[in-house]
Amino acid sequence: MEELSSAFTSGLGFESKEPTVQSHSSLHKVKGSGLSSQEERRRRNLQLQKEKRKDYLSQVRKLVESDDEGIEDDEEEMESSSTRQRRKQGCKRHMANQLMLSEWMVDVPPDLDDNWFMVACPRGRRCLVTTNGGTTRAFRKNGYCFKRFPSHLPAGKRRNRSGDSKPVILDCVFNEAEKTFYVLDVMCWMNHPVYDSDTEFRFFWLQAKFSEVPNASEISDINPFAFIPLPCYPCSKSTMESVMGREMPFKADLDGILFYHKQTHYTTGSTPLVGWLKPWMLPEVLRVSVPQKYIDNKLPEEPWKPPNVPSEMECSTQESTTGKQTEEHAG
Numbered sequence: 001m002e003e004l005s006s007a008f009t010s011g012l013g014f015e016s017k018e019p020t021v022q023s024h025s026s027l028h029k030v031k032g033s034g035l036s037s038q039e040e041r042r043r044r045n046l047q048l049q050k051e052k053r054k055d056y057l058s059q060v061r062k063l064v065e066s067d068d069e070g071i072e073d074d075e076e077e078m079e080s081s082s083t084r085q086r087r088k089q090g091c092k093r094h095m096a097n098q099l100m101l102s103e104w105m106v107d108v109p110p111d112l113d114d115n116w117f118m119v120a121c122p123r124g125r126r127c128l129v130t131t132n133g134g135t136t137r138a139f140r141k142n143g144y145c146f147k148r149f150p151s152h153l154p155a156g157k158r159r160n161r162s163g164d165s166k167p168v169i170l171d172c173v174f175n176e177a178e179k180t181f182y183v184l185d186v187m188c189w190m191n192h193p194v195y196d197s198d199t200e201f202r203f204f205w206l207q208a209k210f211s212e213v214p215n216a217s218e219i220s221d222i223n224p225f226a227f228i229p230l231p232c233y234p235c236s237k238s239t240m241e242s243v244m245g246r247e248m249p250f251k252a253d254l255d256g257i258l259f260y261h262k263q264t265h266y267t268t269g270s271t272p273l274v275g276w277l278k279p280w281m282l283p284e285v286l287r288v289s290v291p292q293k294y295i296d297n298k299l300p301e302e303p304w305k306p307p308n309v310p311s312e313m314e315c316s317t318q319e320s321t322t323g324k325q326t327e328e329h330a331g
Helices: 002-011 038-051 056-064 082-095 199-210 237-245 279-286 292-296
Strands: 100-104 116-122 125-132 135-139 145-149 168-175 180-189 226-229 254-261 269-277
Touching (some): 116 168, 116 199, 199 254, 237 279
Antiparallel strands (some): 125 168, 254 269
């Protein structure tokens, strides 16, 4: 059992956990009349997901079999065919709002050290990536397909017909300059949905499955964009400071830190079980030291602490006073 635990921890990119009681913060707290605290909503969401049962295989088929009919309007000439336009709008409806979005970490979880992971997130465009029938597609949060290309992912290229019927669904951050999709999470791998698996398993599964397709991380004619799974770490103060003090596992600028509750399933829309902080917020909110370069990157109009939002509905827009948090915001 100890060997299995060690292998599992190594596969996730964890470091040895230290018995500290220092906590951190998560993305979007709701305050106001009639609204419970963020911590109460976390407990409620964890309980509700135990009671939900869903046909996730049907969900996978809906996502990977949608006929997107090309990329979005602002990147191609307008189609003259009304039929094709209707198909594109139908695909947009199917693919929109399929990502699990974070909230500002306003209430620091009391169990942050024991029950949460942190993921350093590069700057880029948050997107959903699917493979099916030899084609890889990337979709914006609003459902528009902005990339179609071959890849070394299962069912991602036509030269591997045997795997065309075994699709993949990934939650990614796309950095155009690096030609790289940084993979945050996995929802399905080779027709095996893991939506209802907890974060701990999904992150282990993500690292394990990408180790089986090493070519997916290399840019080539057959694989024009790299796919790099991001590592996660435990949330002890010493580990946080160690991660922030070293070089990030990506060339892109650091956008912020995502915090995932270990037991949360992959649910669409915003959730208090996934938190978000900008790098310069860590000292103020979590008492975690960060290099001076992250403090210097803060713009004058940006706050030192995560802003409160007036309602839960506003959380799902992922817009706030901390700068761009629309399509370019990873959280």
